[in-house]
Amino acid sequence: MEDVLRPLVVIGGSLAITLFIGWAVDWLLRRADARHPETPLWDRLRRCRLPLQVTVCTALLGGSYDKTEAEVVHEHGTAIGRLLALVLIAAAAWLAVRVSSAIVESSYSRYASSAHDPARVRRVRTQVTLIQRVVAAIVGVVAASAMLLTFPTMRTVGTSMLASAGILGVVAGVAAQSTLGNLFAGLQIAFGDMVRIGDTVVVDGEWGTVEEITLTFLSVRTWDERRITMPVSYFTSKPFENWSRGGTQKVATVFFHLDHSAPVEEMRERLGEIVRKSPAWDGRDWNLVVTDTTPSTILVRALITARDPDDAWTVRCEVREKMITWLRDAHPYALPRIATAPAAQPPQTLLEGERGHERRGRHEHFARFEDGLRKDAQGPGRGY
CATH class of the missing domain: 3.30.70.100 (Alpha-Beta Plaits)
Structure with a gap:
């Protein structure tokens, strides 16, 4: 009986504590949102409830699963512990991305509601979007690295990997030259204020609005609802028209x-x-x-x-x-008038017309000559 109750108590207690912490955090955020409705941070932080509960539950189970004394724990304790560690790292990364996104979005919302310059608002929006993507990428890389280090084999090869990091870095730099170029071009666009989300631009003869900017590509929505996707390095290496820069007039x-x-x-x-x-x-x-x-x-x-x-x-x-x-x-x-005239005839047609006129002239000449001879043969005064 004890072998059955102990796992239920450990797992059930972890779930109960997790649900209580999630409810308590949600209640506190609701109170804060009611007291300060002009601050959108509290409402956005409530979206982090699910990753918070997953993180807390995984942490509680990771610290107490060996107390269940179940057979499956004795047989596969190492695998269970590693699995819980991987889930904990992934959940913590998920929570970190959600929290950072909530903070950045709330800051942008407060700024956009109080700003009066549309161009500056679009600039901040572009920077905020790219900052979110950079934070998500960094957190993802750190989480993946931490998950790999939980395996003993990866720790063993860590020394050799660090020793060859220089060579691998050079090779990766050459192989990913275009990708790295677009990455730095995206950062340059974000903080250099070259183009912003919502700007009206003309690229390659196409007129449209910048719809999305990432670290590697940029999407332009044309007037006929087409999407043109191009690398961000295009905007740092080639000239383009930005009709929204300096004002929309x-x-x-x-x-x-x-x-x-x-x-x-x-x-x-x-x-x-x-x-x-x-x-x-x-x-x-x-x-x-x-x-x-x-x-x-x-x-x-x-x-x-x-x-x-x-x-x-x-x-x-x-x-x-x-x-x-x-x-x-x-x-x-x-309205402009267009003067028209008979079309000119081809040279061959003109030549045939002239020849026909000459033939008709000769026939008439011979007819008059024969008529004169006929009259002369009749003698003077005949025919009258």
Whole structure:
């Protein structure tokens, strides 16, 4: 009977203590969140309840499993102890990642709620995202190393591994040159403020918004919902357009090719009416000028300011559509006219036409000559 109760007491007690600690921590975090609702840290720390319970339960079992005096413990005590140690290391790493993520996210939320500069908020968001990934990577590497060191064979080869670490480092550096380059490029982007999550960029002729930045790659969402994934080293080695850097305001331009008789002054007044009614115009400035002329047309440029690239695209399409409609209905003469003429005939066709004309001319000449001979044979005064 004692052999059955002892394992139940050890395991049941560990589970009971684990559940109590999880409940107590959750209760304390709820109290703190109720007292300070403006601090998002307490609510995010509640997400760490499960890894905390796994860590506590594994630690309690690791320290008391040998007290059960069960046969399976006597036969496989070493394997059970190593298994519990591996689970404890993994759970501790999981808890560390969750806690660090909660702290970083809460700090970013407080900053974003009080900041007034969208560009600076996007910069902090990019840095926070990469910091989370770096912390997760470091914790994962340390946890994996600690789990490997629990095996006696790995401790034995540790000395030889350290002795050859220099050679292995050189080989790994050469083999992973591209990966390491992207890794350092990602850190440079995060803290160099070159590009941020949410920035509008133009890369390789594609216009889109930066959606995700990791330590090795960057994802751009285009206007037609495509995703372009490229290494972060691209942004540190090649030029690209960042329309959000220094502010999101944009100047939209629309060009019209019109006839010289186009009413430019009336077009200017009509443009003013269109932009004043457009919600995409930010109210800063607009104008319309003739920027170029050719022997057949003039080039008229309409310039409209907008809050961001999306509004710039919208107001550009709106102005182009309404101005063309107005010109077509009210001033059709202003639209460019295309002069047309009969198509030139091929040289072979012209040559055949000339030959046919010569043949018809010869036939007519011979007909008149024969008619004259016929009249002369009849004699004077005949035929009248």
